Amino acid sequence: NAGVTQTPKFQVLKTGQSMTLQCAQDMNHNSMYWYRQDPGMGLRLIYYSASEGTTDKGEVPNGYNVSRLNKREFSLRLESAAPSQTSVYFCATRGRGTVSLSVQETQYFGPGTRLLVL
């Protein structure tokens, strides 16, 4: 069980370039999320998907698009990267896990993608 995986782990972009951050889960959870983490700001929700085929904006959606390709995969796209999008990006799912704390619904996070936009 890999849980929540993200690719790439680290990426450097030039201003104006585009890229897609990939997220996949094998937990059979319906809900998936994209957050960004900036120093002193905590984690802020970019977009989320309550189920396959649906997506909704979070707190900071500008400059991003998402695709819920199927139940397992939820991608985040930057069409024209800006230095303000330099951040660490986390994908998460919501649902029930398999051990200890996770037997009840909670959110599970991927390892993060560190993005630097020059």
Add this chain to the structure above:
Amino acid sequence: AQTVTQSQPEMSVQEAETVTLSCTYDTSESNYYLFWYKQPPSRQMILVIRQEAYKQQNATENRFSVNFQKAAKSFSLKISDSQLGDTAMYFCAFMKQDSKLTFGKGITLSVRP
């Protein structure tokens, strides 16, 4: 909208001692969940403890326990017998029934040997 406030940006504790991290939140919801997540230098977000608002009993997980005061909208985390591996950022988070998490800004905890 919900807000989560962690007013202390950083704390330090001696190994083996006890430390309490504070968190307050604001909501008009009656049913919700509260979490503490740990983020070590690896950046992985690790769930530490979870509390359902409808439960009066405070959650505990080994050396970690919470003091949940629903009326005061307070949710503090107590770490007993602090260990060097507890050094990390800790985030308090609130989740409504519709599942969106709202995070506080985090607190950096350093455990001194």
